[in-house]
Amino acid sequence: MKQFEGKRFEGRTVVVTGGNKGIGLAIARRFGREGASLVLGSIETTVGEAAEALEAEGVPARGVVCDVTDKAAVKALYDVADEAFGGTDISVQNAGIITIARVEALTEQDWDATMAVNTKGVFLCCQEAIARMRRGGRGRAGKGGRLINTASGQARDGFIYTPHYAASKFGVVGLTQSLAKEVALDAITVNAICPGIIHTDMWDYNDKVWGEMLGDYGPGELMASWVENNVPMKRAGTGEDVAGLVAFLASDDAAYITGQTINVDGGLIMS
Ligand code: NDP
Numbered sequence: 001m002k003q004f005e006g007k008r009f010e011g012r013t014v015v016v017t018g019g020n021k022g023i024g025l026a027i028a029r030r031f032g033r034e035g036a037s038l039v040l041g042s043i044e045t046t047v048g049e050a051a052e053a054l055e056a057e058g059v060p061a062r063g064v065v066c067d068v069t070d071k072a073a074v075k076a077l078y079d080v081a082d083e084a085f086g087g088t089d090i091s092v093q094n095a096g097i098i099t100i101a102r103v104e105a106l107t108e109q110d111w112d113a114t115m116a117v118n119t120k121g122v123f124l125c126c127q128e129a130i131a132r133m134r135r136g137g138r139g140r141a142g143k144g145g146r147l148i149n150t151a152s153g154q155a156r157d158g159f160i161y162t163p164h165y166a167a168s169k170f171g172v173v174g175l176t177q178s179l180a181k182e183v184a185l186d187a188i189t190v191n192a193i194c195p196g197i198i199h200t201d202m203w204d205y206n207d208k209v210w211g212e213m214l215g216d217y218g219p220g221e222l223m224a225s226w227v228e229n230n231v232p233m234k235r236a237g238t239g240e241d242v243a244g245l246v247a248f249l250a251s252d253d254a255a256y257i258t259g260q261t262i263n264v265d266g267g268l269i270m271s
Contacts (some may be wrong), residue, residue, distance in 0.1 A: 005030075009035045009036035009089075009090070009251075014040045014090040015040075015042055016039070016041070017094050019038070020044065020050040021042075021046070022201055022239060023094060023200055024040070024095070024239075026240050027247075028040055029059075030243035031243075032057065033059075034247065035208055036059075036123045037060040039062045040054075040062070040064065044065070045065055047065060048063040064076065068117060068122075068124060069121050075128055077128075078128045088129055091147050093121070093125045093148070093172075094150045096150060098165045098202060098206065099162075099164070100165075103161075106163070113163045113167050118168035121187075122175065124129065130147070130179065138243035145187075147179070147190040148193060148249050149191070151170075151173055151192045151194050152172075153265055154169045154170075156263065157186045158170075161213060169194075176190050176261065189257060191249050192260070193245055193246065193263075195234065195268075197227060198239065206223075231265070233267055236266075237265060237266060246264060249262075
């Protein structure tokens with residue numbers, strides 16, 4: 001079935017962290033096709049290439065090297081949106097990392113880095129975006145906006161060997177609910193999404209490391225087995241599947257939805 005696509009975001013600016021590849025790039029492309037201007041942030045310089053590729057497709061885009069754990073860098077990311085496009089209307093907190101290890105082998109560094117990117121990084125971006133949305137842009141006070149935070153199926157059901165990742169993603173749900181209540185009267189909605197098994201570089205890492213730890217799985221075999229046994233739709237998700245949900249939450253149709261956490265996982269988790 002063809003996805004709904006219009007030009008719902010013409011005249012709007014979208015910031016996407018982790019926008020240089022994987023799910024983030026698919027989200028950026030979707031907004032670009034629907035008329036938005038884009039500011040992509042990621043830790044590697046490839047974010048510039050991703051923005052250039054979008055521009056070559058006719059989508060106004062900027063790429064900014066930005067570590068989401070660094071408050072000053074996050075501020076600079078939103079400064080680019082202000083300077084290039086007159087403000088941020090929609091902010092998608094998608095950057096994330098994972099490591100997988102048995103509990104005795106899980107280092108403090110694993111814990112701290114994962115919480116810093118996945119939870120604090122989401123918070124810092126929301127904080128900066130909200131401050132600007134409340135102040136308003138383009139000469140208007142309090143223009144409102146949309147925040148979409150990427151959690152995970154592991155914000156519903158922690159999986160083995162990833163207590164730090166599960167904690168960081170449960171944290172995303174908590175901060176989403178709290179912020180949604182605080183900004184509800186400012187015409188800003190804040191929602192979280194929980195992707196399931198989405199085939200990206202991150203999943204290739206999961207497949208390899210969990211595969212080795214959980215049994216004698218070759219490349220791709222763990223993912224295939226989980227999809228077959230646990231996903232009612234019996235296919236892995238794509239970045240486009242996630243982008244469709246993000247675009248809906250950012251659209252005018254979702255004006256009365258806030259503080260929610262929504263799964264996009266082919267039915268993997270139904271709570
Ligand atoms: P990828 O590993 O493909 O991409 C991760 C992105 O996050 C990259 O763009 C990376 O940038 C960026 N990033 C990492 N650390 C930082 C940082 N400190 N500052 C800024 N950007 C950073 O992962 P996915 O596309 O699969 O995942 C995207 C999101 O979806 C993550 O939050 C992930 O936890 C979540 N998710 C993914 C699932 C899956 O099955 N794939 C399932 C559930 C949730 P760079 O390339 O520059 O390092």
